[in-house]
Amino acid sequence: MSATAAALRPAEANDPACAHCGAPTPRGGRFCCTGCAAAFETIQGLGLGRYYRQRVLDPDRRAPRPDDGAPRRDLTAHVVSQPDGTQALSLAIDGLQCGACVWLIESVLARDTRVLTGRVNMTTRRLRLVWRGAAEDAAALVGRIEALGYRLIPFEPGALAAAQDRRGVELIRALGIAGFAAGNVMLLSIGEWAGLMQDMGPATRALLHWITALLALPAIVLAGRPFFASAIAVLRRGRTNMDVPVSLGVLLVAGISLADTFADGNHTYYESALMLLFFLLLGRVLDHRARFRARATAEQLLALRGAMVTVRLADGTLEPRRPEAVAPGEHVLVGMGERIGIDGVLEAGETTLDASLVSGESLPVAASAGAAVFAGTLNLGPPITIRATATGGATLLAECARLIEAAEARRGRFVLLADRIARGYVPVVHVTAATAFAGWMLAGATTGQALLIAAAVLIVTCPCAVALAVPAVQVIAASRLFRAGILLKSPTALERLAEVDRVVFDKTGTLSEPALALEPVAEADRPALQEAAAMAVTSRHPLARALVAAVGPVAAADGVTEHPGQGLSCGAARLGSAGFCGVPGGQGSELWFTRPGHAPLRFGFVERPREDAAAVVATLARLGLAPLVLSGDRPGAVERLARAVGVAQWEAGLSPPGKLARIEAMAASGHRVLMVGDGLNDGPALAAAFVSASPASAADISQTVADLVFQGEHLAPVTRALTMARRARRAMRQNLVLALGYNVVMVPLAAAGWVTPWLAAAAMSASSLLVMGNSARLWRVRW
Amino acid sequence: MVVILYLLGISLTMGSLGLALFLWSLRSGQYDDLDGAAERVLFEDE
Structure with missing residues (x-):
């Protein structure tokens, strides 16, 4: 003990950093703990030392420090045996810092001859593992990665996430098709516009129109599908959104251009329709990516904690199970420092519970047999047995779930700015186009000419900039x-x-x-605190963890024994509850530390802002x-x-x-x-x-x-x-003003019949770029 | 003006080839992890 104490001193900022995890090492060694030393050895031994040179440690993220105390999980239940005899497992990874981590994990897995696929998806922070062998090998494979300092949690490839991904792929495919078609059609159109200024023959022009039509029409159908589907869906519900004018505009323009192609006219607007789709799809793809990533990460955060509960069967055997698979009446064991996974009644024993996540009560409360306990409560005391009660009964969780449901039903539906604009904008656009058509018919134009002008109005008002104004910012x-x-x-x-x-x-x-924090400790008691922390390092108890967190990384003392629910002993030294240390009980959250020849020392823990x-x-x-x-x-x-x-x-x-x-x-x-x-x-x-x-x-x-x-x-x-x-709301409003200003200029020109296809295309691109450029200013917002 | 037909044919064939390649890369999952792809380029394959 005294040897350990002599070696200990508080961590300081200029201590050398641990060669593996980057935390300061108080004893001046290369590593902060034995786990890190082992991880370093493993990595060097595999010849993967480049990892240390190429990685970038982000101080805001969890350091890759191996956690010996992490709960062991039974992975075999999550392994999927595939028809070809291989085993597959999907895992969420905690602790990924940068590309070097991805490289390290994949390289380590590649060294294992059993592994067929070990691929990390950095966007979703998941690892897909496929190997040949037994399902039980999962523990060994996962253990190798966890020994490097990452945490792996089996992940059910949920139905929701899969559906989301399909939508992303569908959008990217539509974007690719729109991009291909828009580019090629534009190429042909520029040729045609140049031809108009010189003396292109009618036969050549007709040829160009037909080729354009053959390219554009299938592309419009394929790339426009996300918009058409959404527009039909809202129209069925008797509403409109931005997809309605987009769909209508694109289809009308395509129809009129096709008619013009048949009639051998000289105004086709295929390129405008395709460009519109391309710009809008670009916004959709980015929007979807951002949202999908946020949702996948949120799912991940929950999955990372999705702990198993230990059910004690009638014959006394223990079985890890997911909380939702526990039937009422079954007995669940909750160890010290473990979070209770289900609602139930405390069957036997006395304990102290931290219910801060459930009730907001910051101080631990005592509970004895017969007390109701709730999922989310932390067991600070000795291991306890809980009899599961039916959810949906009078439990707090069920009550909160009911209140939440009722509150959500009462909360009015929020209408997005874009949809509010669409409600006003759509009718105006359609009335303007119809008026232009009627006006030209009355003025004696042919139906074809009047239709073309109406189409031009639709094209220029086609809410390219308006439809981008909000998503680009978002x-x-x-x-x-x-x-x-x-x-x-x-x-x-x-x-x-x-x-x-x-x-x-x-x-x-x-x-x-x-988590609770250690109350300030007198300077004279610092050495004692160091000794206590060296004992506490081995424990998972929240108060022991808080004690270690206050001191910084320390090496574990040798020969520490944990007495569940009471405290820790190391030789004659004791760290634990007042009763355990043989001193009169104090108040609140506390740990007592007694050593022969020293007065008992109290460490108090408080809530800290x-x-x-x-x-x-x-x-x-x-x-x-x-x-x-x-x-x-x-x-x-x-x-x-x-x-x-x-x-x-x-x-x-x-x-x-x-x-x-x-x-x-x-x-x-x-x-x-x-x-x-x-x-x-x-x-x-x-x-x-x-x-x-x-x-x-x-x-x-x-x-x-x-x-x-x-x-x-x-x-x-x-x-x-x-x-x-x-700032985003301001940018959205600026964008809408820009887009509307563009319409105010262009609509009269279109209604007057002065907007040719090339002018429409140029104006549309310009307004879209303007709106995107204005949105890009959000990258520079300071906070 | 027959040259136009050749040029159109060549450009459209090349464009279609590009589109086919894009659809293939999409189907083989190359767009599933764009963040990872950006980082992987910095590391040698093992």
């Missing part, structure tokens, strides 16, 4: 937010965020850090959005934290329906509320709010309900998302 805003770790899950979230005029925070886990919570509250106040705190915790705790971060208004002791009622009252008085919360008890309030956000540490149900999910330790994503949303 794509860039969503991508920027994604890079900052903010996942926009709902397509309307950005526009709703821009209209927020009230911000409501939950306290526990939202304004405060999800997120590092930047006060700054975020100040920024919100500057934006005119003074926040309000609604908490389920006790008034004292709420007041203390509210004061610490500078929030003037707060309410404590609120039940889930209480929070819901407060949010709905604010909505009824005309406020547009942004609710930020993480607990199960925040779920209904999140669903009722105008727009909602959750940290990635939130309860599953809250994360599912929230419109945006933000990753990382900070609260700044809330203000960043608000700033970006407001």
Whole structure:
């Protein structure tokens, strides 16, 4: 013990970095822990040392440090045996930093002769593993990667994600076809326009028209399908969206051009129709990519935590199972430091539970046999047995789920800016085209001439710029937010965020850090703290983890024994509960540390506001959005934290329906509320709010309900998302003004019959580029 | 002016070839991981 203590000292900024994970190494060694040393050895041994030279470590992401204490999972249940005798497994990867990680994982897998395919998808952060052999080999293969510091979680290739991908492929295919056809048709059209200025013969022109038609018509049908399908779908429901005028314009223009080709006229607009499709599809593809990525990442975050529960069968055997597969009445074992996966009743034993994610209560509560426990609660005490109760009964989860459903049903459907514009814009366009047609007919033009002019009106008004005005902005805003770790899950979230005029925070886990923090320790007690941390390193208990987190990386002491639910011993030294250490019990969350010859030492743990919570509250106040705190915790705790971060208004002791009622009252008085919360008890309030956000540490149900999910330790994503949303709304409006201005100039020209095909094509491209260029300014927004 | 026919034929054949290649690359999953593709170019194959 004393040898360990002598070697220990606090980590300092100028300590050398661990050669594997990059964390400071307090003892001046090359590695911060034995796991990292082993990982380094493995990588060098395989001759993959280039990994260290080529990687770029992102301090905001989880360092690739092997975690010996990570729960072991039974993977065989997830392995799919394929007809050709190979085994396949899909896994989500946590800890991917950059391309070097991808290379390292794939190279390590390639060295294993059993592995047929080991491919990492960096976009979705998933690994697809196919090998020859037994399903049980999965543990060994996955173990090799986990030993390098990554975490792998079996992932069910969900039905939703697969369907999403198909849509992405369909859009890219349509884009490719539109691009090919638009390019070639444009080539021919330029030849034709040049011919018009010289003296192209009618036969040559007709030939060009026919070839153009043969290229353009099938391409329009294939590339236009996403628009036609969407337009038909909304028309069936008696509404319109931007796809209606796009579809109508493209089809009318194609029809008129075909008629003109038959009649051997000199105005075909195939290239305009195709270019329109190409530009719009480009927007759709980017939009889909941004959204798909955000949703895939959000799914991943939940999957990463999707823990198995341990069911104890009647004959005493233990079986890992997914929480939803547990039947009421079955017994579930929950180890120390494990999160309870199901709702139930505590069968036997006494324990301490951390219900902060469920009720917002920041201090652990004692529970004894017969107490109701809820999924999401953390077991701080000894291993307990829970009898599962029926979900859908009177459980808190079921109650919250019901409240959420009701709140979502009451919340009005938000109409996107683009769709609101479409409602006004579409009739105007069609009436203008019809008027131009009628006017020219009355003025004595032939039906063909009048139709052509009507088509020209449709083409120039065809909402190329209008239809791009909103999506172009959304794509860039969503991508920027994604890079900052903010996942926009709902397509309307950005526009709703821009209209927020009230911000409501939950306290526990939202304004405060999800984990408890060590209270300041007197300078004289620092050496003792180091010793205690060296013991605590071996434990998964949340308080032990908090103790280690406060000290920084330390080497584990030798010979530590864990006494579940009580504490740790190492020789004569003890670290644990008051009872375990033989001292009178204190209050709140605490660990006691006793050694022979020293007075017992108490380490207290408190809730600490997120590092930047006060700054975020100040920024919100500057934006005119003074926040309000609604908490389920006790008034004292709420007041203390509210004061610490500078929030003037707060309410404590609120039940889930209480929070819901407060949010709905604010909505009824005309406020547009942004609710930020993480607990199960925040779920209904999140669903009722105008727009909602959750940290990635939130309860599953809250994360599912929230419109945006933000990753990382900070609260700044809330203000960043608000700033970006407001800038995006401004850019959208500018774009719409630009697009409408273009129409004001071009429509009279078209109605007067002065717009030739080449002028229409040029004007359309110019306006689209203008709108995209204006949107691109969002890349430079500072926050 | 027969030359136009040759040129049209050649350009359309080349264009169609490009389109076919694009559809093939799409089908073989080369657009599934664009972020990864951007990084993979920096590393040698093992």
